[in-house]
Amino acid sequence: MAKIQVKNVYKVFGSAPMQMISFLEKGEKKTDLLKKYKHSVGVNNVSFSVNEGEIFVVMGLSGSGKSTLIRCLNRLIEPTSGEIYIDNEKITQVSSAKLREIRRKKIAMVFQNFALLPHRTVLENVAFGLEIQKVDVEERKKKAIEMLEVVGLKGYENAKPKELSGGMQQRVGLARALATDADILLMDEAFSALDPLIRKEMQNELLSLQTKMQKTIVFITHDLDEALKIGDRIAIMKDGNIVQIGEPEEILNSPADAYVREFIQDVNRTKIVSASSIMRSSESIILEKAGVRTAAKKMKDLEISSIFVTDKHKTLLGIITIDKVSELMKENRDDLKSVIDTDIRTVGVDTSIDEIIPLFLQSGYPVAVVDDENKLKGIIFKSTVLAGIAGKEEVSIDS
Amino acid sequence: MILNMKIPVGDFMERVINWMTTNFSDGFDAIKNGLEAIIDSMNWFLLAIPIVIFIIVVTFLAWWIAGNGIACFTALGLLLIQNLDLWKQTMQTLSLVTTATLIAILLGLPLGILMAKSNKANKIIRPILDFMQTMPAFVYLIPAVYFFDLGTVPGAVATIIFAMPPIVRLTNLGIRQVPKDVVEVAKSFGSTSSQLLFKVQVPLAIPTVLAGLNQTIMLSLSMVVISAMIGADGLGNIVLQGITQMKMGQGFEGGLAVVIIAMVLDRVTQCLGKASPKSGKAFITKIKNKNKNRM
Numbered sequence: 001m002a003k004i005q006v007k008n009v010y011k012v013f014g015s016a017p018m019q020m021i022s023f024l025e026k027g028e029k030k031t032d033l034l035k036k037y038k039h040s041v042g043v044n045n046v047s048f049s050v051n052e053g054e055i056f057v058v059m060g061l062s063g064s065g066k067s068t069l070i071r072c073l074n075r076l077i078e079p080t081s082g083e084i085y086i087d088n089e090k091i092t093q094v095s096s097a098k099l100r101e102i103r104r105k106k107i108a109m110v111f112q113n114f115a116l117l118p119h120r121t122v123l124e125n126v127a128f129g130l131e132i133q134k135v136d137v138e139e140r141k142k143k144a145i146e147m148l149e150v151v152g153l154k155g156y157e158n159a160k161p162k163e164l165s166g167g168m169q170q171r172v173g174l175a176r177a178l179a180t181d182a183d184i185l186l187m188d189e190a191f192s193a194l195d196p197l198i199r200k201e202m203q204n205e206l207l208s209l210q211t212k213m214q215k216t217i218v219f220i221t222h223d224l225d226e227a228l229k230i231g232d233r234i235a236i237m238k239d240g241n242i243v244q245i246g247e248p249e250e251i252l253n254s255p256a257d258a259y260v261r262e263f264i265q266d267v268n269r270t271k272i273v274s275a276s277s278i279m280r281s282s283e284s285i286i287l288e289k290a291g292v293r294t295a296a297k298k299m300k301d302l303e304i305s306s307i308f309v310t311d312k313h314k315t316l317l318g319i320i321t322i323d324k325v326s327e328l329m330k331e332n333r334d335d336l337k338s339v340i341d342t343d344i345r346t347v348g349v350d351t352s353i354d355e356i357i358p359l360f361l362q363s364g365y366p367v368a369v370v371d372d373e374n375k376l377k378g379i380i381f382k383s384t385v386l387a388g389i390a391g392k393e394e395v396s397i398d399s
Numbered sequence: 400m401i402l403n404m405k406i407p408v409g410d411f412m413e414r415v416i417n418w419m420t421t422n423f424s425d426g427f428d429a430i431k432n433g434l435e436a437i438i439d440s441m442n443w444f445l446l447a448i449p450i451v452i453f454i455i456v457v458t459f460l461a462w463w464i465a466g467n468g469i470a471c472f473t474a475l476g477l478l479l480i481q482n483l484d485l486w487k488q489t490m491q492t493l494s495l496v497t498t499a500t501l502i503a504i505l506l507g508l509p510l511g512i513l514m515a516k517s518n519k520a521n522k523i524i525r526p527i528l529d530f531m532q533t534m535p536a537f538v539y540l541i542p543a544v545y546f547f548d549l550g551t552v553p554g555a556v557a558t559i560i561f562a563m564p565p566i567v568r569l570t571n572l573g574i575r576q577v578p579k580d581v582v583e584v585a586k587s588f589g590s591t592s593s594q595l596l597f598k599v600q601v602p603l604a605i606p607t608v609l610a611g612l613n614q615t616i617m618l619s620l621s622m623v624v625i626s627a628m629i630g631a632d633g634l635g636n637i638v639l640q641g642i643t644q645m646k647m648g649q650g651f652e653g654g655l656a657v658v659i660i661a662m663v664l665d666r667v668t669q670c671l672g673k674a675s676p677k678s679g680k681a682f683i684t685k686i687k688n689k690n691k692n693r694m
Contacts, residue, residue: 076583104589115580119602129588131598180588 002049002085003184003216004056004073009046009082011068011240014039017080030239042068043079044240052183053214059227060237066220069237070186073218074107075099086184104133108177112189114169116161122148122172123157129180140179147175150209167198174206178213187219191226203230224263228252228272236260249277269389270354275347278388279369279378284308287317292334296325308368309340314375318342319365346370349377353388356380416542427546434498434552441494450481461663463679465670469663470679476659485634485656492623492633493660495551499558499619504612507563511570511608512596521571528564536561536625544629554626554635562619569611573604613668620661634660 012020012033020039024030030041042065050056060066071077073084075091084092091102108129116125123144124131130140148154151171161169170190177185191199207230210217221227227234228248235245236259244256252272255261283302285295287309299307299322306321318340328339345359346368359367360382369378420427445453454477462470480489514521539560543553577600585595627635634653641650670678 071583074587076586100589100591102589103587107587109584109587111580111584113580115578115584117581117584117599117603128584128598132585132588132590132594186587 003052003054003087004050004218005083005085005088006049006073007047007083007085009043009069009072009084010080011042011065011072011077012039012080013042021081041065041240042077043072046082046237046240046242048235048242048245050216050218052216054232055210055217055219055230057219057221057227057231057234058237058242059221059224059231059234061222064237065240066222066237067188068240070188070218070220073186074103074109076109104129104180106182107184107186108180108182109186109188110170110173110177110190112192114161114166114173114193116169116172116176118161121158121160122153122164125161125172126175126179128176133180143179144175147179148172150178151175151205165198166194167202170194170202178209183216185215185217187217189220189222192221192223199226206230224267228267236263248272249274253277268354270357271352273353273388274349275351275353275356275367275369275380276349276377278353278384279349279380280384282308282369282376282378284310284314284376285320286310286312287336287340288312290336292325292328292336295320295336296322296329299325306365308344308366308376308379309336310376316344316346316368316370316374316376319344319368341365344368346374347380348372353385356385360385416545420545430556431547431552434555435550438494438498438551438555441498442491445490445494446487450486454478454481457663459679461667465667466678466682469666469670472666473663476663480656480659483652483656485637485652488632488634488637488653489656489660491551492620492635492657495555495558495623495626495631495633496616496619496660496664499555499562499622500612500616502555502559503563503566503615503619506559507566507611507615508570508608511567511611512574512601514567514571515574515600516592516596524567528567531560532564536622540625540629549630551626551631553629554622554631557626557629558619558622561622562615565614565618566608566611569607569614570604573607573611574600576607577603609668609671612671613665616664616668617661620657620664623657 010017010021010024012024014020014037016037017039020033020037020041023033023037024041024044030044033039033041044065046069048056058066058069068077072079073086073091079092082092083090086102086106089102091099094102117128120128123141126144126147127140130143135143145154145157148157151174153168153171153175156164156168161172164172170193173190191202194202203226206217219227219230231248233245233247234251235242236251236256237243238259244251244260249272251260252264252267252269255264283298283304285298285307288311290298295307299305305323306319308319309317311317320336320339320341324339324341325336328335343363344365344367345363347356347359347370349369349371351369356367366382367380368376369380371377448456454474457477458470458474461473480486510524514524536557539557540553543557547553547556581599581603582595585599590598623631623633623635624638625635627633627639634657637653638650638657640646641648641653
């Protein structure tokens with residue numbers, strides 16, 4: 001179910017924004033509008049929807065309008081035109097009282113620079129959302145302590161924010177957002193101000209929290225690695241437009257345009273690209289059906305020196321090499337089973353390239369990709385891996 | 400002259416003041432009586448406290464807020480004032496200054512908040528504040544006497560007008576300086592605008608507001624001598640007598656007392672906003688922590 005739906009949203013800053021929208025619709029560019037009419041376009045005709053329980057990452061460089069977009073979702077910035085639905089309620093048209101209610105109960109936000117209240121203790125900061133809702137003092141204290149425990153800050157209740165490190169401050173920010181039990185979390189560059197190690201730690205923590213809490217998260221970032229790591233789906237923004245929406249691998253493997261391609265060229269693909277997207281279809285022989293001769297012929301035809309063997313249910317048994325088969329033929333035996341080498345490496349379909357590479361060091365054979373029931377799904381050669389890292393179709397065949 | 404006729408700015412102002420005196424005399428009387436009552440009761444209260452107790456209490460407060468050095472200075476300064484036989488006048492001046500400051504806060508805080516919340520109000524009020532602050536203070540004295548007769552009240556009114564701008568300006572500034580993302584936090588959690596104001600903006604603006612309060616107090620002290628010219632009691636009167644009767648020594652003594660009061664008020668109010676490491680508060684927490692560690 002779509003938790004958040006955004007339809008044709010525009011945000012133009014300036015004195016005559018509606019007029020600018022008609023120019024945009026006629027195809028004028030953002031930079032031209034700024035030059036000619038001194039109007040700045042934040043969000044330009046953006047539509048997307050976010051499913052319940054999904055982490056939706058909006059990513060783009062600074063100035064691409066991503067922070068403006070996320071603020072439109074809870075109307076911290078009023079969209080110039082377009083519609084936004086939250087739980088099928090048209091938030092762009094609700095009264096200010098209703099909007100406050102939605103902000104209190106449904107949407108919580110985490111900010112880039114933590115934005116904690118410096119005059120309050122950590123506990124009071126976490127309880128802030130509940131205080132605004134006029135929840136009873138004892139109850140909100142209880143809830144805040146609980147949330148501090150969730151983010152691993154138990155014992156810091158009475159500290160002031162400035163006594164904490166950046167990472168800890170953002171944990172407080174996260175606890176504050178979680179304390180209201182809102183289903184939707186808006187995270188505006190939430191980890192961007194943290195140093196790399198702490199950032200990675202926070203990302204992992206967010207992911208593990210997410211498996212427990214199943215919130216709907218809209219996450220803004222300018223860091224592609226972060227986007228690929230935590231996003232179920234990613235939207236890439238440029239000049240106020242969304243240029244591509246898709247799952248991480250989709251974006252890596254088929255970038256929509258030159259802009260996205262440029263973006264992803266520095267990505268460490270080995271962590272993202274999975275076995276299933278680089279494996280080749282499984283040329284194998286079925287033990288029950290094949291004899292020595294068919295095996296030899298198949299390897300010859302495919303110009304390969306070894307081939308996987310399965311039973312008739314496609315369950316992987318092992319591998320045979322052309323040398324072993326030749327020996328059998330010389331000795332005139334037809335006992336394929338005796339030469340099957342079971343010392344092979346297998347991986348699951350979701351295994352990433354960086355976990356596959358070391359396997360080639362341990363074994364000279366290609367790596368088999370299998371499902372949960374050990375059924376052969378595909379094969380990965382050394383060359384397939386290299387092609388996968390380069391992001392190109394495989395050119396040469398060899399093993 | 401470029402125009403062959405002078406624009407009658409002065410005449411106009413005179414007419415406005417005359418018109419106000421005739422039409423609003425009841426209103427002015429009410430204000431006068433009110434202010435007089437406040438100042439008199441404040442004065443009565445300050446003089447009713449035995450001098451020794453007053454000095455001890457004020458010295459303790461100075462220590463609590465600002466620390467040892469300022470506490471010493473306060474005690475010695477107040478003893479000197481008592482020794483110079485200027486206690487009564489000092490209390491009169493204090494009651495005038497306190498009343499003027501209180502009223503300036505009462506009017507200034509809401510005005511400052513209004514300016515911060517509305518750009519339109521900001522545009523309208525700013526030039527008025529400029530006018531109040533830069534118009535030579537003597538100019539207020541004339542209409543003040545017209546409206547409120549001679550005495551302490553017109554002095555207080557002129558003082559309020561002259562001393563109010565800093566607290567208005569700095570309240571405005573303090574609220575506008577609250578970081579944008581903190582304001583966004585409050586909004587994103589569904590604050591009403593009064594929750595935003597009282598839970599976030601005002602608490603974060605307090606250090607700046609206190610700097611304004613300090614300025615307001617200083618400016619109202621600087622009006623003491625000027626308001627003495629229209630008959631306000633207090634240290635200003637002593638100084639004024641010194642000037643008009645060529646009594647150098649008496650003038651200096653009065654002036655010195657003003658300086659002492661000013662310095663004490665200035666140092667103490669400056670320390671209000673920040674937790675000074677030298678203050679008595681910090682001292683007590685240190686002792687407490689030491690005991691805790693020992694246990």
